[in-house]
Amino acid sequence: MSAPKVVRWGILATGGIAQTFTTDLLVDPATRGVHHVKHTVVAAASSSSAPRAQQFLKDVGAPAEAKAYGSYEELVKDPNIDIIYVATPHSHHYQNAMLCLEAGKNVLCEKAFTVNAAQARALVDKAREKNLFLMEAVWTRYFPLSIYVREQIKSGRIGPLHRVLADNSMALNPEENFKDGKHRMVNPDLAGGALLDLGIYSLTWVFQTLYHTQPETARQKPKVVAALKSYGATKAADETSTVVLSFPRPEELGGEAHAVATTSLRVATAPGGNHDTASIRIQGPKGEIQVFPPAFRPSRTRIILADGTVEEKNWEFPGPGKGSGWYNGFGGQKNAEGEGHGMFWEADEAATAFLEGRKEGKYEGLEESVVIMEVMDEVRRQGGLQYPEKIETTKFPTQL
Template sequence: MTSLPAPRTPDPKSAPAIRWGIVAPGGIARDWTAALHATTASRVTAVGSRAQDRAQAFADEFGVERAYGSYEQLVADDGIDAVYVASPHSEHRDHALLALEAGKPVLVEKAFTRNAAEAKDVIDAARRHGLLAMEAMWTRFLPHLDVVRQCLEQGLLGDVVAVEADHGQQLYPGGPQRLADPALAGGALLDLAIYPVSFAHLALGGFATVRATGTLAETGVDASETIAVVSPTGAIGTLSSTMLVKTPCAASVSGTAARLEVNGWFYRPNTVRLIDPDDRELDRHEPPAREHGLAYQAAEFARLLEQGRTESDLLPLDETLRIMQALDEVRAQLGVRFPGE
C-alpha cells in the first residue's frame, strides 16, 4: 500500500525568538500576533499605526511594549528585528520599502503587492540591501502542504495532469469596506484567489498560460472569477474565487497514479487524502486537533533570519513575482484596474 510522507515542518516553538514590529494593527495583525505569542518564542515588541490611540489599543491588548502613531517611527525602532506589513494591498509596496530602507527585514501580507511592478520594487530593494523579505502566504509553510510538496517531489502521484482549487467567502456586500474599494486594491482576486492560484502554482510548477473570466462588483472591483491555467508540461488547473458566497474551499491534485484531496478550507491546517484511480483511499495525513497556522510562517522567517538567509526556499521571491504576474493577467482580462496603475 502506498503511504503519504510525514511532514518535515519544524515545530514553531523550536524557532529562535525575534522581536517584531507591526505596520497597521488590523484584523490580520490581531490573528497573526495571537498565533505568534501562543506558539512561538518570538514577540511583537512594537506596533505602528497612523493613529496613536489605535496603536496603543493594540499594544494594550497584546502586551506590546511600544506603540507609535506613525509608520516612520515604527521602522526606526532599534528594538525590533523585523517588520510585519499588515496594511491593505494598496499600501504594501510603500510600507515594505519604508521598512527595507530603514534596514529592517520584512514579512509582507499576501497578496504581496497590488501588481508585479510593485512586487519587483520590493524584491529589488530587499536584494539591494541584502535583507530578508518574504510573502506571508501562510499556507505554503503548513505541515499538510509539505506533505503535498513531498508527494510532488517523489512522483507519488505519477504525472500530474489536473489541479483544482476554489475559495469563496460571503464578504460582499456587507463585508469589509476595503474589499469594495478600488483605491485599496479590493476585490476577490488579491484577497481570496491568491490562495488557489498560489496552490496551483506550486502543484503545477508554474503557468505557461492564464485565461480568466468573471464578474465585477458595482464599484469596479472583481466579485468572482474562474481561472484556467496550463503548466509548462501541459497539465491544467481550474481555479475559482468569489466574495459573494461561501464555497467548499477544496483542492485536489490529480496524477496518473493517484490524487491528493484537501476537502474544505484547503489553505488551513488540514487533512490530506491519497486516493487511487479506483477511488480507494490509500492513506491520509491528519493535522493536530488545534494548530495556530499563522505561526508557521513567522517561525520560518525567524529561522531564516538567524541563518542569515534573504529568502525562503518554500516560497522564493521570484515565485512570488511570477504569481503576481499571473494575477496581473487575470485582472487585465477582467478589465480591473486600480487607481494610479
C-alpha cells in the same frame, strides 16, 4: 540542546490580521515542536495613534516594555527590531514594505504581496540592493499539511501531475454586508475584490503543487486565460474570477499540465460550512490528493489511488492547549480553546531565515511571488480591471 535564539518583531498596523498573527506569534514555539527560535514583539505602530498601538500590544499580550508608535515612520526607525510584519491592506503593501526596506528592515509582508507585479519586482530589487530578508506571508504554504502534500507529489505517489482544480470562494452577500462600498473586499481604493484577497489562495495551491514541486531549472511561467465578473455595485472590483493556467513542462516530467483556479464573493466553496467536498484536487495518473476547505486554513487531506486505496489525515493546529484559557481566531470567530490559528509557522520560517542569513522564504521564493503577481496582472488585464493610479504606482513615497 542550545537555548533558542530570540527574534524581535515589529508589527506595522493593528487590524484584525495583525492581531491574529501577533497572538499566534507569542505562543511558545515548543508547543509545535520548534526549539531553535523564540519570538518577541518589541514594537507596534498604528497609523491612527500611539494609544491605538498601545491597546493593540495589550490585547495581544506583548511584553510590557514593547513600544507603541503613532506612525509607521517611527516604527521603522526603531533599532531593536529584527523583522517587521506588514499587516495593512494589500493596496498599501508596496508603500509600507518599501518604507521598511529603505530603513534597512527585514520584512514579512502579508499577501497579496502587492497590487501588481511591477511593485513586487521593485520590492525584490530594493531588498537585494539592501541585502535584506523579504518574504510574502502566504501562511498556508508553511502548514505541515502543505509540506506533506508537496512531499507526496515529489515522491511520485500519484505520478506526474496533470491537473489541479482549486477553489476559494465565500458567499459574502456584498450588497448587504458591504453597503457603503468602503470595506476592503469591494473598495477599489483598497484593491478590493475576490482575486487579490481570496483568489491568491486558489493560485497558491496551483503554484505550490504544479510549479514549486518542479526542479527550479525546469519551471516555466504558465499561459493564462481568464474570465472576470465585475462587482455590480461599483464596477471597480471583481466579484468572481476564474483562471485557466497551462504550465509548460518537459516531457520527462509529464509534459504540459493544466490548472483551474477560481474565486468568488457571490457563491461559496462550502455552503453552510459544509467541508465534505474537496476545495483542492491534485490529479495524476496514479490517483489524486484532495484538500478540504477552507483552502487558506485546511485541516484534512485525502489521497485516493487508482487501485482504490484511500488515505485520510486530519491535521491539528497546536497551541497552548485545552484548559489554558487562551484563544485565537479571525474575523470575529474563535478557534477551540488553546488551538493556534496557524500563522506561527510562517513566522518560524521568517525568523529561521533571518537567523541563517537567508534572504527569502524556503517554500515560496521571491521569484515565485513575482510570477503569481504577473498571473493576477494578466487576469485583471483580460477582465479590464484597473485600480486607482495611486495604488498601482511604483513611485515611492506616494501618499495614500
